[in-house]
Amino acid sequence: MPTAFTADQIRGAEHALMARLPEGTLMQRAAAGLAAVCADLLGRVYGRRVVLLVGSGDNGGDALYAGERLARRGARVDAVLAGSRTHEAGLRALLDAGGRVAEASAIGRADLIVDGLVGIGAAGALREPYARLAQEADAARGVVVAVDVPSGVDASTGRVEGPAVRARVTVTMGAYKTGLLVDPGAAFAGDVRLIDIGLGEHLPDPDVAALTARDVRDLIPRPGEESDKYRRGVLGVAAGSDLFTGAAVLAVGGALRGGAGMVRYAGREAPVAQVRARWPEAVVTLLGEPSIEQVGRVQAWVLGPGLGTDDWAHELAARVLATDVPVLIDADGLTLVAADRALLRRAAPVLITPHAGELARLIRADRADIEAARLEHARRAAAELGVTVLLKGSTTVVAEDGRPALVNVTGTPWLATGGTGDVLSGLAGALLAQGLSCYDAASCGAYLHGLAGRLAADGAPLAAADVATAVPAAIRTVTSAGS
Numbered sequence: 280m281p282t283a284f285t286a287d288q289i290r291g292a293e294h295a296l297m298a299r300l301p302e303g304t305l306m307q308r309a310a311a312g313l314a315a316v317c318a319d320l321l322g323r324v325y326g327r328r329v330v331l332l333v334g335s336g337d338n339g340g341d342a343l344y345a346g347e348r349l350a351r352r353g354a355r356v357d358a359v360l361a362g363s364r365t366h367e368a369g370l371r372a373l374l375d376a377g378g379r380v381a382e383a384s385a386i387g388r389a390d391l392i393v394d395g396l397v398g399i400g401a402a403g404a405l406r407e408p409y410a411r412l413a414q415e416a417d418a419a420r421g422v423v424v425a426v427d428v429p430s431g432v433d434a435s436t437g438r439v440e441g442p443a444v445r446a447r448v449t450v451t452m453g454a455y456k457t458g459l460l461v462d463p464g465a466a467f468a469g470d471v472r473l474i475d476i477g478l479g480e481h482l483p484d485p486d487v488a489a490l491t492a493r494d495v496r497d498l499i500p501r502p503g504e505e506s507d508k509y510r511r512g513v514l515g516v517a518a519g520s521d522l523f524t525g526a527a528v529l530a531v532g533g534a535l536r537g538g539a540g541m542v543r544y545a546g547r548e549a550p551v552a553q554v555r556a557r558w559p560e561a562v563v564t565l566l567g568e569p570s571i572e573q574v575g576r577v578q579a580w581v582l583g584p585g586l587g588t589d590d591w592a593h594e595l596a597a598r599v600l601a602t603d604v605p606v607l608i609d610a611d612g613l614t615l616v617a618a619d620r621a622l623l624r625r626a627a628p629v630l631i632t633p634h635a636g637e638l639a640r641l642i643r644a645d646r647a648d649i650e651a652a653r654l655e656h657a658r659r660a661a662a663e664l665g666v667t668v669l670l671k672g673s674t675t676v677v678a679e680d681g682r683p684a685l686v687n688v689t690g691t692p693w694l695a696t697g698g699t700g701d702v703l704s705g706l707a708g709a710l711l712a713q714g715l716s717c718y719d720a721a722s723c724g725a726y727l728h729g730l731a732g733r734l735a736a737d738g739a740p741l742a743a744a745d746v747a748t749a750v751p752a753a754i755r756t757v758t759s760a761g762s
Protein backbone atom coordinates (compact mmCIF):
# COMPACT_ATOMS: atom_id res chain seq x y z
CA MET A 280 0.00 0.00 0.00
CA PRO A 281 1.59 3.38 -0.93
CA THR A 282 2.01 5.40 2.22
CA ALA A 283 2.75 9.05 2.90
CA PHE A 284 4.12 11.06 5.77
CA THR A 285 4.02 14.56 7.23
CA ALA A 286 7.05 16.87 7.11
CA ASP A 287 7.73 16.24 10.82
CA GLN A 288 7.65 12.48 10.34
CA ILE A 289 10.10 12.73 7.43
CA ARG A 290 12.37 15.04 9.37
CA GLY A 291 12.45 12.63 12.31
CA ALA A 292 13.39 9.72 10.06
CA GLU A 293 16.05 11.81 8.31
CA HIS A 294 17.64 12.76 11.63
CA ALA A 295 17.81 9.14 12.71
CA LEU A 296 19.37 8.06 9.42
CA MET A 297 21.76 11.03 9.16
CA ALA A 298 23.23 10.22 12.57
CA ARG A 299 24.58 6.99 11.06
CA LEU A 300 25.98 8.38 7.84
CA PRO A 301 28.81 10.75 6.86
CA GLU A 302 27.63 14.33 6.51
CA GLY A 303 26.10 15.18 3.15
CA THR A 304 25.38 11.57 2.15
CA LEU A 305 21.61 12.00 2.03
CA MET A 306 21.78 15.17 -0.02
CA GLN A 307 24.08 13.46 -2.52
CA ARG A 308 21.65 10.55 -2.81
CA ALA A 309 18.81 13.02 -3.34
CA ALA A 310 20.79 15.03 -5.92
CA ALA A 311 21.83 11.92 -7.85
CA GLY A 312 18.20 10.77 -8.11
CA LEU A 313 17.02 14.23 -9.06
CA ALA A 314 19.69 14.65 -11.73
CA ALA A 315 18.84 11.25 -13.22
CA VAL A 316 15.16 12.20 -13.57
CA CYS A 317 16.11 15.58 -15.12
CA ALA A 318 18.45 13.88 -17.61
CA ASP A 319 15.71 11.46 -18.50
CA LEU A 320 13.26 14.30 -19.17
CA LEU A 321 15.82 16.22 -21.24
CA GLY A 322 16.65 13.19 -23.37
CA ARG A 323 20.01 14.66 -24.39
CA VAL A 324 21.77 16.63 -21.61
CA TYR A 325 24.63 18.19 -23.53
CA GLY A 326 23.89 21.78 -24.60
CA ARG A 327 20.46 21.96 -22.94
CA ARG A 328 19.53 24.92 -20.77
CA VAL A 329 18.66 24.21 -17.16
CA VAL A 330 17.57 26.87 -14.69
CA LEU A 331 17.68 26.14 -10.96
CA LEU A 332 15.35 28.12 -8.67
CA VAL A 333 17.32 28.02 -5.45
CA GLY A 334 15.88 28.88 -2.03
CA SER A 335 17.81 29.34 1.18
CA GLY A 336 17.43 25.84 2.62
CA ASP A 337 18.47 22.29 1.82
CA ASN A 338 15.82 22.04 -0.88
CA GLY A 339 17.98 24.55 -2.76
CA GLY A 340 21.02 22.41 -1.86
CA ASP A 341 19.47 19.41 -3.61
CA ALA A 342 18.86 21.55 -6.70
CA LEU A 343 22.43 22.91 -6.72
CA TYR A 344 24.07 19.49 -6.47
CA ALA A 345 21.78 18.07 -9.14
CA GLY A 346 22.70 21.11 -11.26
CA GLU A 347 26.37 20.29 -10.73
CA ARG A 348 25.79 16.78 -12.09
CA LEU A 349 23.94 18.09 -15.14
CA ALA A 350 26.62 20.74 -15.77
CA ARG A 351 29.29 18.03 -15.73
CA ARG A 352 27.33 16.30 -18.49
CA GLY A 353 27.43 19.42 -20.62
CA ALA A 354 24.18 21.19 -19.74
CA ARG A 355 24.21 24.97 -19.44
CA VAL A 356 23.05 25.42 -15.85
CA ASP A 357 21.96 28.78 -14.43
CA ALA A 358 21.09 29.22 -10.75
CA VAL A 359 18.58 31.90 -9.76
CA LEU A 360 19.33 32.57 -6.10
CA ALA A 361 16.10 33.56 -4.37
CA GLY A 362 16.97 33.39 -0.69
CA SER A 363 18.88 35.71 1.62
CA ARG A 364 21.31 32.80 2.05
CA THR A 365 22.34 29.97 -0.27
CA HIS A 366 23.62 26.44 0.41
CA GLU A 367 27.29 27.38 0.12
CA ALA A 368 28.90 24.04 -0.62
CA GLY A 369 26.22 23.30 -3.21
CA LEU A 370 26.77 26.61 -4.96
CA ARG A 371 30.55 26.11 -4.98
CA ALA A 372 30.09 22.64 -6.49
CA LEU A 373 27.84 24.05 -9.22
CA LEU A 374 30.23 26.89 -10.06
CA ASP A 375 33.21 24.47 -10.12
CA ALA A 376 31.31 22.34 -12.64
CA GLY A 377 30.81 25.34 -14.95
CA GLY A 378 27.35 26.46 -13.76
CA ARG A 379 26.54 30.13 -13.30
CA VAL A 380 24.47 32.49 -11.21
CA ALA A 381 21.79 34.22 -13.27
CA GLU A 382 18.90 36.66 -13.13
CA ALA A 383 15.28 35.52 -13.19
CA SER A 384 15.04 36.42 -16.88
CA ALA A 385 16.89 33.13 -17.59
CA ILE A 386 13.70 31.22 -16.68
CA GLY A 387 12.05 32.06 -20.00
CA ARG A 388 14.90 30.47 -21.99
CA ALA A 389 15.13 27.22 -20.02
CA ASP A 390 14.45 23.76 -21.42
CA LEU A 391 14.09 22.53 -17.86
CA ILE A 392 13.35 24.41 -14.62
CA VAL A 393 14.25 22.85 -11.28
CA ASP A 394 12.15 24.13 -8.39
CA GLY A 395 14.43 24.09 -5.34
CA LEU A 396 12.77 27.06 -3.63
CA VAL A 397 11.35 25.30 -0.57
CA GLY A 398 10.65 21.73 0.47
CA ILE A 399 9.49 20.28 3.77
CA GLY A 400 10.90 23.28 5.65
CA ALA A 401 8.34 25.69 4.19
CA ALA A 402 5.79 27.50 6.33
CA GLY A 403 2.73 29.28 4.93
CA ALA A 404 2.27 30.98 1.59
CA LEU A 405 5.39 31.62 -0.50
CA ARG A 406 7.05 34.94 0.30
CA GLU A 407 8.61 37.19 -2.33
CA PRO A 408 10.57 36.76 -4.46
CA TYR A 409 9.66 33.06 -4.30
CA ALA A 410 6.00 33.63 -5.20
CA ARG A 411 6.92 35.63 -8.29
CA LEU A 412 9.47 33.01 -9.39
CA ALA A 413 6.85 30.27 -9.02
CA GLN A 414 4.56 32.23 -11.32
CA GLU A 415 7.34 32.84 -13.83
CA ALA A 416 8.12 29.13 -13.91
CA ASP A 417 4.45 28.49 -14.56
CA ALA A 418 4.42 30.84 -17.52
CA ALA A 419 7.68 29.53 -19.03
CA ARG A 420 7.92 26.92 -21.78
CA GLY A 421 10.47 24.68 -20.01
CA VAL A 422 9.57 21.44 -18.25
CA VAL A 423 9.19 22.08 -14.51
CA VAL A 424 10.62 19.56 -12.06
CA ALA A 425 9.88 20.13 -8.37
CA VAL A 426 12.36 19.01 -5.74
CA ASP A 427 10.68 17.04 -2.95
CA VAL A 428 7.38 19.01 -3.14
CA PRO A 429 6.22 21.78 -5.47
CA SER A 430 7.04 25.04 -3.67
CA GLY A 431 3.84 26.61 -2.37
CA VAL A 432 2.26 23.23 -1.58
CA ASP A 433 2.23 22.34 2.10
CA ALA A 434 4.04 19.01 2.30
CA SER A 435 2.05 17.77 5.28
CA THR A 436 -1.48 18.58 4.12
CA GLY A 437 -1.60 19.49 0.42
CA ARG A 438 -2.83 22.96 1.32
CA VAL A 439 -2.02 25.70 -1.24
CA GLU A 440 -2.31 29.22 0.09
CA GLY A 441 -1.03 31.38 -2.74
CA PRO A 442 1.06 30.96 -5.87
CA ALA A 443 2.62 27.51 -6.14
CA VAL A 444 4.87 25.77 -8.61
CA ARG A 445 2.95 23.59 -11.05
CA ALA A 446 5.31 20.72 -11.76
CA ARG A 447 5.34 18.24 -14.63
CA VAL A 448 7.30 15.89 -12.36
CA THR A 449 7.99 15.99 -8.63
CA VAL A 450 11.06 14.12 -7.45
CA THR A 451 10.42 13.31 -3.82
CA MET A 452 13.06 12.12 -1.38
CA GLY A 453 12.82 9.08 0.86
CA ALA A 454 9.03 8.74 1.07
CA TYR A 455 5.84 10.32 -0.26
CA LYS A 456 4.64 13.40 1.56
CA THR A 457 0.92 13.58 2.34
CA GLY A 458 0.58 16.81 0.35
CA LEU A 459 1.58 14.97 -2.83
CA LEU A 460 -1.40 12.61 -2.58
CA VAL A 461 -4.11 15.03 -1.43
CA ASP A 462 -5.58 17.84 -3.51
CA PRO A 463 -5.11 20.66 -4.10
CA GLY A 464 -1.39 19.81 -3.62
CA ALA A 465 -1.59 16.59 -5.61
CA ALA A 466 -2.78 18.52 -8.66
CA PHE A 467 0.40 20.65 -8.56
CA ALA A 468 2.78 17.71 -8.22
CA GLY A 469 2.31 16.12 -11.64
CA ASP A 470 3.95 12.74 -11.95
CA VAL A 471 5.61 11.86 -8.62
CA ARG A 472 8.91 9.91 -8.65
CA LEU A 473 10.23 8.54 -5.38
CA ILE A 474 13.99 8.47 -4.75
CA ASP A 475 15.10 5.91 -2.17
CA ILE A 476 17.57 7.58 0.18
CA GLY A 477 17.42 4.80 2.77
CA LEU A 478 14.77 6.21 5.13
CA GLY A 479 12.73 2.97 5.14
CA GLU A 480 13.34 1.46 8.57
CA HIS A 481 13.31 4.87 10.27
CA LEU A 482 9.82 5.83 9.13
CA PRO A 483 6.96 5.75 11.67
CA ASP A 484 3.37 4.60 10.99
CA PRO A 485 2.19 6.54 7.95
CA ASP A 486 0.04 9.66 8.09
CA VAL A 487 -2.03 8.53 5.11
CA ALA A 488 -2.19 5.52 2.83
CA ALA A 489 -3.71 4.71 -0.54
CA LEU A 490 -5.29 1.35 -1.26
CA THR A 491 -3.93 -0.68 -4.16
CA ALA A 492 -5.78 -3.13 -6.37
CA ARG A 493 -4.34 -5.95 -4.31
CA ASP A 494 -5.56 -4.44 -1.03
CA VAL A 495 -9.05 -4.15 -2.50
CA ARG A 496 -8.88 -7.68 -3.91
CA ASP A 497 -8.07 -9.02 -0.45
CA LEU A 498 -10.90 -7.04 1.18
CA ILE A 499 -13.90 -7.46 -1.09
CA PRO A 500 -16.26 -10.25 -0.11
CA ARG A 501 -16.66 -13.19 -2.48
CA PRO A 502 -19.51 -15.67 -2.26
CA GLY A 503 -18.52 -19.14 -1.05
CA GLU A 504 -20.15 -22.55 -1.55
CA GLU A 505 -22.42 -21.92 1.43
CA SER A 506 -23.67 -18.54 0.26
CA ASP A 507 -27.27 -17.74 -0.45
CA LYS A 508 -28.87 -14.39 -1.15
CA TYR A 509 -29.54 -13.68 2.53
CA ARG A 510 -26.12 -14.70 3.75
CA ARG A 511 -24.40 -12.59 1.08
CA GLY A 512 -25.86 -9.48 2.69
CA VAL A 513 -29.14 -7.65 2.28
CA LEU A 514 -29.05 -3.89 1.79
CA GLY A 515 -31.94 -1.54 2.47
CA VAL A 516 -32.11 1.61 0.34
CA ALA A 517 -34.13 4.60 1.53
CA ALA A 518 -33.71 7.06 -1.31
CA GLY A 519 -35.57 8.99 -4.00
CA SER A 520 -38.66 11.17 -3.85
CA ASP A 521 -41.37 12.29 -6.23
CA LEU A 522 -39.01 15.02 -7.44
CA PHE A 523 -35.85 12.90 -7.55
CA THR A 524 -36.58 9.44 -8.85
CA GLY A 525 -33.23 8.92 -10.58
CA ALA A 526 -31.24 8.94 -7.34
CA ALA A 527 -33.16 5.87 -6.18
CA VAL A 528 -32.58 4.05 -9.47
CA LEU A 529 -28.85 4.82 -9.43
CA ALA A 530 -28.33 3.91 -5.76
CA VAL A 531 -30.10 0.58 -6.26
CA GLY A 532 -28.02 0.00 -9.40
CA GLY A 533 -24.77 0.64 -7.52
CA ALA A 534 -25.92 -1.73 -4.77
CA LEU A 535 -26.85 -4.58 -7.11
CA ARG A 536 -23.56 -4.27 -8.99
CA GLY A 537 -21.67 -4.07 -5.70
CA GLY A 538 -22.54 -7.64 -4.82
CA ALA A 539 -25.39 -7.35 -2.30
CA GLY A 540 -27.27 -10.66 -2.07
CA MET A 541 -30.49 -8.70 -2.14
CA VAL A 542 -31.53 -5.07 -2.29
CA ARG A 543 -34.69 -3.96 -0.49
CA TYR A 544 -35.83 -0.60 -1.78
CA ALA A 545 -38.34 1.47 0.19
CA GLY A 546 -39.80 4.75 -1.00
CA ARG A 547 -42.69 6.80 -2.29
CA GLU A 548 -44.80 6.23 -5.36
CA ALA A 549 -42.83 7.86 -8.16
CA PRO A 550 -39.40 6.40 -7.32
CA VAL A 551 -40.99 3.03 -6.53
CA ALA A 552 -42.39 2.93 -10.07
CA GLN A 553 -39.00 3.79 -11.55
CA VAL A 554 -37.05 1.31 -9.45
CA ARG A 555 -39.57 -1.45 -10.27
CA ALA A 556 -39.28 -0.69 -13.98
CA ARG A 557 -35.48 -0.53 -14.03
CA TRP A 558 -34.52 -3.16 -11.46
CA PRO A 559 -36.80 -6.20 -11.29
CA GLU A 560 -34.08 -7.72 -9.07
CA ALA A 561 -34.87 -5.33 -6.19
CA VAL A 562 -37.53 -6.12 -3.59
CA VAL A 563 -39.61 -2.98 -3.47
CA THR A 564 -41.81 -1.63 -0.67
CA LEU A 565 -44.14 1.29 -1.36
CA LEU A 566 -44.19 3.46 1.75
CA GLY A 567 -47.29 5.40 2.71
CA GLU A 568 -46.23 6.36 6.19
CA PRO A 569 -42.50 6.98 6.73
CA SER A 570 -41.94 3.64 8.42
CA ILE A 571 -39.65 0.70 7.66
CA GLU A 572 -41.52 -1.95 9.65
CA GLN A 573 -42.74 -3.79 6.59
CA VAL A 574 -39.40 -3.68 4.73
CA GLY A 575 -37.89 -6.85 6.19
CA ARG A 576 -34.51 -7.60 7.72
CA VAL A 577 -31.41 -5.92 6.25
CA GLN A 578 -27.76 -5.92 7.25
CA ALA A 579 -27.16 -2.25 6.35
CA TRP A 580 -29.00 0.81 5.03
CA VAL A 581 -28.25 3.50 2.49
CA LEU A 582 -30.10 6.64 3.50
CA GLY A 583 -30.55 9.85 1.63
CA PRO A 584 -29.90 10.12 -2.14
CA GLY A 585 -32.74 12.22 -3.57
CA LEU A 586 -34.84 11.57 -0.46
CA GLY A 587 -35.89 15.20 0.06
CA THR A 588 -35.73 17.06 3.33
CA ASP A 589 -39.40 17.41 4.30
CA ASP A 590 -40.96 16.09 7.51
CA TRP A 591 -41.73 12.76 5.87
CA ALA A 592 -38.08 12.32 4.90
CA HIS A 593 -36.96 13.38 8.40
CA GLU A 594 -39.22 10.78 9.99
CA LEU A 595 -37.98 8.05 7.65
CA ALA A 596 -34.37 9.01 8.41
CA ALA A 597 -35.10 8.80 12.14
CA ARG A 598 -36.58 5.29 11.69
CA VAL A 599 -33.63 4.07 9.65
CA LEU A 600 -31.12 5.52 12.09
CA ALA A 601 -32.98 3.94 15.02
CA THR A 602 -32.11 0.45 13.70
CA ASP A 603 -29.12 -1.49 14.99
CA VAL A 604 -27.38 -1.98 11.62
CA PRO A 605 -24.71 0.19 9.91
CA VAL A 606 -26.11 3.13 7.96
CA LEU A 607 -24.49 4.99 5.06
CA ILE A 608 -25.82 8.56 4.94
CA ASP A 609 -25.55 10.57 1.73
CA ALA A 610 -26.99 13.69 0.06
CA ASP A 611 -30.38 14.75 1.52
CA GLY A 612 -29.74 12.38 4.43
CA LEU A 613 -26.75 14.59 5.27
CA THR A 614 -28.86 17.74 5.08
CA LEU A 615 -31.32 16.15 7.50
CA VAL A 616 -28.64 15.19 10.03
CA ALA A 617 -26.92 18.57 9.65
CA ALA A 618 -30.16 20.20 10.80
CA ASP A 619 -30.78 17.62 13.52
CA ARG A 620 -27.51 16.17 14.74
CA ALA A 621 -29.33 14.18 17.42
CA LEU A 622 -30.21 11.74 14.61
CA LEU A 623 -26.57 10.64 14.65
CA ARG A 624 -26.76 9.42 18.25
CA ARG A 625 -26.80 5.68 17.72
CA ALA A 626 -24.72 2.71 18.76
CA ALA A 627 -24.30 1.07 15.33
CA PRO A 628 -21.71 2.42 12.86
CA VAL A 629 -22.34 5.35 10.52
CA LEU A 630 -20.57 6.09 7.26
CA ILE A 631 -21.18 9.53 5.76
CA THR A 632 -20.33 10.32 2.13
CA PRO A 633 -20.44 14.12 1.78
CA HIS A 634 -18.90 16.39 -0.81
CA ALA A 635 -17.28 19.57 0.50
CA GLY A 636 -20.52 21.59 0.54
CA GLU A 637 -22.40 18.93 2.51
CA LEU A 638 -19.53 18.56 4.97
CA ALA A 639 -19.47 22.34 5.41
CA ARG A 640 -23.07 22.25 6.63
CA LEU A 641 -22.43 19.28 8.87
CA ILE A 642 -19.45 20.68 10.75
CA ARG A 643 -20.33 24.38 10.34
CA ALA A 644 -17.19 25.09 8.32
CA ASP A 645 -16.53 27.07 5.18
CA ARG A 646 -16.72 25.14 1.93
CA ALA A 647 -13.62 26.84 0.49
CA ASP A 648 -11.64 25.99 3.65
CA ILE A 649 -12.63 22.35 3.25
CA GLU A 650 -11.57 22.31 -0.42
CA ALA A 651 -8.20 23.80 0.59
CA ALA A 652 -7.59 21.32 3.42
CA ARG A 653 -9.61 18.20 2.69
CA LEU A 654 -7.71 15.85 4.92
CA GLU A 655 -7.87 17.97 8.08
CA HIS A 656 -11.58 18.57 7.67
CA ALA A 657 -12.39 14.92 6.98
CA ARG A 658 -10.44 13.97 10.11
CA ARG A 659 -12.11 16.70 12.14
CA ALA A 660 -15.57 15.55 11.05
CA ALA A 661 -14.79 11.93 11.89
CA ALA A 662 -13.64 12.91 15.39
CA GLU A 663 -16.40 15.44 16.04
CA LEU A 664 -19.29 13.34 14.78
CA GLY A 665 -17.98 9.90 15.76
CA VAL A 666 -18.54 8.53 12.25
CA THR A 667 -16.48 7.30 9.30
CA VAL A 668 -16.16 10.01 6.67
CA LEU A 669 -15.77 9.50 2.93
CA LEU A 670 -15.19 13.02 1.62
CA LYS A 671 -15.87 13.07 -2.13
CA GLY A 672 -14.14 15.39 -4.56
CA SER A 673 -10.97 15.83 -6.55
CA THR A 674 -9.19 13.56 -4.06
CA THR A 675 -11.53 11.29 -2.18
CA VAL A 676 -10.43 10.93 1.44
CA VAL A 677 -11.60 8.38 4.00
CA ALA A 678 -11.14 9.27 7.66
CA GLU A 679 -11.98 7.46 10.86
CA ASP A 680 -10.75 8.25 14.34
CA GLY A 681 -7.73 6.12 15.26
CA ARG A 682 -7.05 4.81 11.74
CA PRO A 683 -4.68 6.24 9.10
CA ALA A 684 -6.57 8.40 6.63
CA LEU A 685 -6.89 6.82 3.19
CA VAL A 686 -6.79 8.65 -0.10
CA ASN A 687 -8.24 7.21 -3.26
CA VAL A 688 -6.17 7.51 -6.39
CA THR A 689 -8.40 5.78 -8.94
CA GLY A 690 -10.84 8.62 -9.66
CA THR A 691 -11.18 10.55 -12.89
CA PRO A 692 -12.54 14.06 -13.51
CA TRP A 693 -15.13 12.42 -15.81
CA LEU A 694 -16.87 11.25 -12.64
CA ALA A 695 -17.83 14.84 -11.84
CA THR A 696 -21.33 14.49 -13.24
CA GLY A 697 -24.80 14.19 -11.71
CA GLY A 698 -25.76 10.88 -10.14
CA THR A 699 -22.33 9.28 -9.73
CA GLY A 700 -22.53 9.92 -5.97
CA ASP A 701 -25.79 7.95 -5.82
CA VAL A 702 -24.04 4.99 -7.47
CA LEU A 703 -21.21 5.25 -4.93
CA SER A 704 -23.64 5.21 -2.01
CA GLY A 705 -25.27 2.02 -3.32
CA LEU A 706 -21.94 0.40 -4.02
CA ALA A 707 -20.38 1.21 -0.62
CA GLY A 708 -23.69 0.31 1.06
CA ALA A 709 -23.60 -3.11 -0.60
CA LEU A 710 -20.10 -3.65 0.80
CA LEU A 711 -21.35 -2.67 4.28
CA ALA A 712 -24.22 -5.13 3.96
CA GLN A 713 -21.72 -7.85 3.04
CA GLY A 714 -19.97 -7.33 6.35
CA LEU A 715 -17.14 -4.88 5.64
CA SER A 716 -16.49 -2.24 8.27
CA CYS A 717 -17.35 1.36 7.42
CA TYR A 718 -13.64 2.08 6.90
CA ASP A 719 -13.15 -0.83 4.48
CA ALA A 720 -16.50 -0.36 2.71
CA ALA A 721 -15.70 3.32 2.17
CA SER A 722 -12.17 2.78 0.90
CA CYS A 723 -13.01 -0.23 -1.31
CA GLY A 724 -16.17 1.53 -2.52
CA ALA A 725 -14.22 4.65 -3.48
CA TYR A 726 -11.55 2.58 -5.22
CA LEU A 727 -14.00 0.51 -7.26
CA HIS A 728 -16.18 3.52 -8.06
CA GLY A 729 -13.15 5.47 -9.33
CA LEU A 730 -11.97 2.54 -11.39
CA ALA A 731 -15.46 1.90 -12.77
CA GLY A 732 -15.58 5.59 -13.71
CA ARG A 733 -12.31 5.28 -15.61
CA LEU A 734 -13.43 2.14 -17.40
CA ALA A 735 -16.80 3.69 -18.27
CA ALA A 736 -15.34 6.99 -19.44
CA ASP A 737 -12.34 5.68 -21.37
CA GLY A 738 -11.48 9.27 -22.26
CA ALA A 739 -15.00 10.50 -23.00
CA PRO A 740 -18.03 11.70 -21.02
CA LEU A 741 -19.98 9.16 -19.01
CA ALA A 742 -23.45 8.98 -17.51
CA ALA A 743 -23.84 7.86 -13.90
CA ALA A 744 -25.64 4.68 -14.96
CA ASP A 745 -22.55 3.71 -16.99
CA VAL A 746 -20.52 3.76 -13.77
CA ALA A 747 -22.85 1.26 -12.12
CA THR A 748 -22.66 -0.92 -15.24
CA ALA A 749 -18.84 -0.82 -15.12
CA VAL A 750 -18.57 -1.86 -11.45
CA PRO A 751 -18.37 -5.61 -12.25
CA ALA A 752 -15.52 -4.90 -14.72
CA ALA A 753 -13.76 -2.92 -12.00
CA ILE A 754 -14.17 -5.84 -9.59
CA ARG A 755 -12.80 -8.23 -12.21
CA THR A 756 -9.81 -5.92 -12.69
CA VAL A 757 -8.91 -5.96 -9.01
CA THR A 758 -9.60 -9.65 -8.48
CA SER A 759 -7.17 -10.47 -11.26
CA ALA A 760 -4.45 -8.23 -9.71
CA GLY A 761 -1.29 -10.27 -9.07
CA SER A 762 -0.24 -11.22 -5.55
Ligand SMILES: NC(=O)C1=CN([C@@H]2O[C@H](COP(=O)(O)OP(=O)(O)OC[C@H]3O[C@@H](n4cnc5c(N)ncnc54)[C@H](O)[C@@H]3O)[C@@H](O)[C@H]2O)[C@@H](O)CC1
Nearest residue numbers: 305306335336337338397398399400401402404405406427
Ligand atom coordinates in the same frame (compact mmCIF):
# COMPACT_ATOMS: atom_id res chain seq x y z
N1 LIG B 1 17.38 16.76 5.89
C1 LIG B 1 17.90 15.88 5.06
O1 LIG B 1 18.60 14.95 5.43
C2 LIG B 1 17.60 15.94 3.65
C3 LIG B 1 16.90 17.01 3.14
N2 LIG B 1 16.66 17.11 1.87
C4 LIG B 1 16.07 18.31 1.28
O2 LIG B 1 15.98 19.35 2.22
C5 LIG B 1 14.66 19.87 2.24
C6 LIG B 1 14.38 20.47 3.57
O3 LIG B 1 15.37 21.45 3.78
P1 LIG B 1 15.23 22.59 4.88
O4 LIG B 1 14.89 21.98 6.16
O5 LIG B 1 16.48 23.38 4.80
O6 LIG B 1 13.99 23.42 4.42
P2 LIG B 1 13.58 24.03 3.00
O7 LIG B 1 14.71 24.07 2.07
O8 LIG B 1 12.38 23.32 2.60
O9 LIG B 1 13.13 25.50 3.38
C7 LIG B 1 13.67 26.21 4.46
C8 LIG B 1 13.99 27.61 4.07
O10 LIG B 1 12.90 28.21 3.41
C9 LIG B 1 12.52 29.42 4.05
N3 LIG B 1 11.06 29.47 4.00
C10 LIG B 1 10.18 28.79 4.75
N4 LIG B 1 8.91 29.07 4.39
C11 LIG B 1 8.99 29.96 3.38
C12 LIG B 1 8.03 30.65 2.60
N5 LIG B 1 6.72 30.45 2.79
N6 LIG B 1 8.44 31.49 1.63
C13 LIG B 1 9.75 31.67 1.42
N7 LIG B 1 10.72 31.07 2.15
C14 LIG B 1 10.36 30.22 3.12
C15 LIG B 1 13.06 29.34 5.44
O11 LIG B 1 13.33 30.62 5.91
C16 LIG B 1 14.30 28.48 5.28
O12 LIG B 1 15.40 29.27 4.97
C17 LIG B 1 13.81 18.73 1.83
O13 LIG B 1 12.57 19.15 1.32
C18 LIG B 1 14.67 18.06 0.78
O14 LIG B 1 14.54 18.70 -0.47
C19 LIG B 1 17.21 16.13 0.94
O15 LIG B 1 18.45 16.63 0.58
C20 LIG B 1 17.35 14.78 1.55
C21 LIG B 1 18.09 14.83 2.81
Ligand SMILES: [K+]
Nearest residue numbers: 394397426430
Ligand atom coordinates in the same frame (compact mmCIF):
# COMPACT_ATOMS: atom_id res chain seq x y z
K1 LIG C 1 10.52 22.51 -4.11
